[in-house]
Amino acid sequence: xxxxxxxxxxxxxxxxxxxxxxxxxxxxxxxxxxxxxxxxxxxxxxxxxxxxxxxxxxxxxxxxxxxxxxxxxxxxxxxxxxxxxxxxxxxxxxxxxxxxxxxxxxxxxxxxxxxxxxxxxxxxxxxxxxxxxxxxxxxxxxxxxxxxxxxxxxxxxxxxxxxxxxxxxxxxxxxxxxxxxxxxxxxxxxxxxxxxxxxxxxxxxxxxxxxxxxxxxxxxxxxxxxxxxxxxxxxxxxxxxxxxxxxxxxxxxxxxxxxxxxxxxxxxxxxxxxxxxxxxxxxxxxxxxxxxxxxxxxxxxxxxxxxxxxxxxxxxxxxxxxxxxxxxxxxxxxxxxxxxxxxxxxxxxxxxxxxxxxxxxxxxxxxxxxxxxxxxxxxxxxxxxxxxxxxxxxxxxxxxxxxxxxxxxxxxxxxxxxxxxxxxxxxxxxxxxxxxxxxxxxxxxxxxxxxxxxxxxxxxxxxxxxxxxxxxxxxxxxxxxxxxxxx
Numbered sequence: 001x002x003x004x005x006x007x008x009x010x011x012x013x014x015x016x017x018x019x020x021x022x023x024x025x026x027x028x029x030x031x032x033x034x035x036x037x038x039x040x041x042x043x044x045x046x047x048x049x050x051x052x053x054x055x056x057x058x059x060x061x062x063x064x065x066x067x068x069x070x071x072x073x074x075x076x077x078x079x080x081x082x083x084x085x086x087x088x089x090x091x092x093x094x095x096x097x098x099x100x101x102x103x104x105x106x107x108x109x110x111x112x113x114x115x116x117x118x119x120x121x122x123x124x125x126x127x128x129x130x131x132x133x134x135x136x137x138x139x140x141x142x143x144x145x146x147x148x149x150x151x152x153x154x155x156x157x158x159x160x161x162x163x164x165x166x167x168x169x170x171x172x173x174x175x176x177x178x179x180x181x182x183x184x185x186x187x188x189x190x191x192x193x194x195x196x197x198x199x200x201x202x203x204x205x206x207x208x209x210x211x212x213x214x215x216x217x218x219x220x221x222x223x224x225x226x227x228x229x230x231x232x233x234x235x236x237x238x239x240x241x242x243x244x245x246x247x248x249x250x251x252x253x254x255x256x257x258x259x260x261x262x263x264x265x266x267x268x269x270x271x272x273x274x275x276x277x278x279x280x281x282x283x284x285x286x287x288x289x290x291x292x293x294x295x296x297x298x299x300x301x302x303x304x305x306x307x308x309x310x311x312x313x314x315x316x317x318x319x320x321x322x323x324x325x326x327x328x329x330x331x332x333x334x335x336x337x338x339x340x341x342x343x344x345x346x347x348x349x350x351x352x353x354x355x356x357x358x359x360x361x362x363x364x365x366x367x368x369x370x371x372x373x374x375x376x377x378x379x380x381x382x383x384x385x386x387x388x389x390x391x392x393x394x395x396x397x398x399x400x401x402x403x404x405x406x407x408x409x410x411x412x413x414x415x416x417x418x419x420x421x422x423x424x425x426x427x428x429x430x431x432x433x434x435x436x437x438x439x440x441x442x443x444x445x446x447x448x449x450x451x452x453x454x455x456x457x458x459x460x461x462x463x464x465x466x467x468x469x470x471x472x473x474x475x476x477x478x479x480x481x482x483x484x485x486x487x
Contacts, residue, residue, distance in 0.1 A: 005033075005253075007029055007045050007259075008047065008240075008259070008260070009025050009029050009046070009047045010261075010264070012049060013055055014056065014070075014074035014075055015055055015056050016059075017081065018078070019311065023085055023326065023330060024293055025293055026047065026085045028405055030085070032405075037088070044092060044241070046241075049074075049094075050233045051097045052215055052216045052229045052233070053216065054155075055130070055229075058129065071095075075095060085327070086327055096217075096236060100239060101235070101239040101240075104239035106218075108282055109227065110220050112164070112282050117164060117165045118165070120160060122159065123159075126140070126154045128148075128155075129155055130146060130149030131146060131149065134157075161206070161208060162206050162225060163203045163204065164203060165203055165281075166202060167203050169201060169277035170198070172280055173273065177197075183288075184268070188337075189272075189292045189337070192268070193272045193273060201277075206228040206230075206231040207228055208226055210223065211224070214226065216232065237275070238254060241253055259288045260288060263290065264295065265292050265295065268290070271287075271290050297341045297342070299343050301339065312342050312343070312347070317329075323463065324463045328354070328355065331460050332460075351486065352485065352486050354413060354416075355482075356481070357485070358413070358420075359453075359482065359483070361481075362420055362450070363450065363468055366419070367447075367475075367476065367478060368477050369439075369443045370472075370477075372432075373436065377445075380452065385455050392456065396408055396411050400459070411456075412456050412457060416453060423446065447472050447475075453468065454469040
């Protein structure tokens with residue numbers, strides 16, 4: 001049977017440019033998609049844009065634009081930004097203003113409603129437009145502001161809306177979690193999820209009055225209401241697969257595949273709790289796994305903020321250093337699951353040590369010896385390297401399967417450092433003067449191991465990997481440095 005794999009990022013709002021946290025999520029998801037493709041999986045890789053809600057409407061009004069015109073224009077910018085991160089060409093894009101998605105969200109709503117999990121009532125709540133979510137007092141700072149958006153005044157909602165019977169899903173969710181002990185990674189995030197559910201779930205509003213906020217998907221059978229942005233947006237994970245049709249791509253990738261969702265830690269409750277309850281309410285299979293990233297911070301662990309001036313724009317890094325360099329830092333120097341800092345100083349230090357003086361210099365030295373000494377070698381097949389060949393670092397594949405991408409990258413760089421050490425200690429450049437066959441043997445072994453490094457880098461730094469593997473296959477010296485040294 002054909003092996004299938006489904007992976008998705010969350011959908012960013014199109015009201016602002018993508019930031020470094022978005023880049024982290026996209027690059028990591030892309031690395032997994034590439035790795036699974038190498039393994040022979042038929043991969044469906046989904047991303048897209050969240051285009052409804054108060055945040056989008058407010059930004060469009062500020063710019064004096066029609067909301068649809070605003071999101072259409074920003075979607076084009078979004079695709080350009082995502083392309084700069086080096087994503088797979090067969091990446092699927094979904095937009096929550098697409099007619100197919102609107103239909104899917106309405107069918108999904110109707111199914112949940114018919115199953116008895118949606119009702120209407122009047123309520124009052126504190127609402128953070130930045131998060132597009134209601135806030136309890138425990139989630140506010142001493143000034144009454146959202147902890148994630150300090151300084152942004154909360155909106156007080158007092159109206160009649162539709163509610164989702166979230167409170168009925170506590171035991172159902174805990175039973176589901178018990179059946180999947182690694183449903184959320186890392187484990188400490190899963191513990192947070194289970195603790196939240198055990199403390200009791202509260203029904204939450206899933207609509208807004210159209211007269212107050214018209215920019216949303218109409219509620220089926222009630223023209224006075226539009227869907228709450230999160231209830232609408234979460235459905236994208238299946239609307240992109242052709243839902244409400246339960247055949248073809250939905251059957252292939254969601255039911256028979258292993259649907260994996262990447263998200264940031266501020267998204268965990270929506271992905272691992274709300275969305276899973278919604279799927280159960282609609283009689284649909286749950287996600288297979290949720291992988292949660294930490295935040296990218298500025299210096300001293302302070303969260304990046306334009307106000308504080310500690311923001312590093314991922315596109316600035318791409319423009320100056322290239323796509324693969326951005327991917328390198330995000331995949332190797334940022335913790336797989338914890339918060340990590342991204343500062344220009346830390347970035348430049350790692351670039352110089354690991355790329356310019358490290359990998360780039362290593363490729364140049366080995367390939368110069370290959371050409372100068374007319375070295376011959378037999379390269380391993382891709383199949384060997386994917387089948388836990390002895391040349392691959394121990395547990396390398398396991399680390400990727402557990403989504404610890406930093407650990408896998410560390411393995412690759414240990415091999416880079418090992419080849420540097422061999423050159424310094426075996427000194428084939430000296431042996432070539434007295435014992436050419438032995439020098440050729442050593443350099444041949446170095447070239448094979450360099451090829452393996454290129455192979456292992458394919459999911460992480462695809463352009464660099466292709467260059468290295470091509471140079472080794474063709475026994476050529478690079479015409480220019482892979483990574484220029486910093487001035």
